Amino acid sequence: MDESRRQTRFQAGQRWLQALVQALLAQAAMPLAAGTVDQPSLSWEAQAGARYTLSLWLWAETTPRHLSFPVALIEDCGAGMRMRHSYARFYIVRSLHQMGVF
Numbered sequence: 304m305d306e307s308r309r310q311t312r313f314q315a316g317q318r319w320l321q322a323l324v325q326a327l328l329a330q331a332a333m334p335l336a337a338g339t340v341d342q343p344s345l346s347w348e349a350q351a352g353a354r355y356t357l358s359l360w361l362w363a364e365t366t367p368r369h370l371s372f373p374v375a376l377i378e379d380c381g382a383g384m385r386m387r388h389s390y391a392r393f394y395i396v397r398s399l400h401q402m403g404v405f
Contacts, residue, residue, distance in 0.1 A: 309378065316381030317355070319388075321345055324359060324395055331405055333375060336360040361404070370398055 324345065328335060336343035348356045353374045358367040372391075379387035399405050 312378045312381035314376070314381065316377035317347055317357075318380070319380045320377065320391060320395075321347075321357060324357060324370065325391060326394060327392075327399070328361075328404075330358075331399075333404055334362040336364070338363050368399075368402055368404065370395060 342360065344360050346358050348358060350356055350371065354371050355374065355377060357370045357372065361366045376387060376391060380391055
């Protein structure tokens, strides 16, 4: 797969996962903090290895929560793979539950 197509899938996957996290938090009535230019309420960060972290600032919290995703899952979600979408939804809900958000 050429690099530009892979990058497009990766960016689409990041957008899809970010929208899913926002929707799940909204359903649970867990508002995000008001984002600023310096600190958005949701932001992606690269980690060492093949993982990326979605940092989310919940309302009235002083530190962000972090959800880590492997690059392959992000790319698969960007490609529209339904099985990976289902897995990503399960993974996010489980992770937020373990963090005490839900």
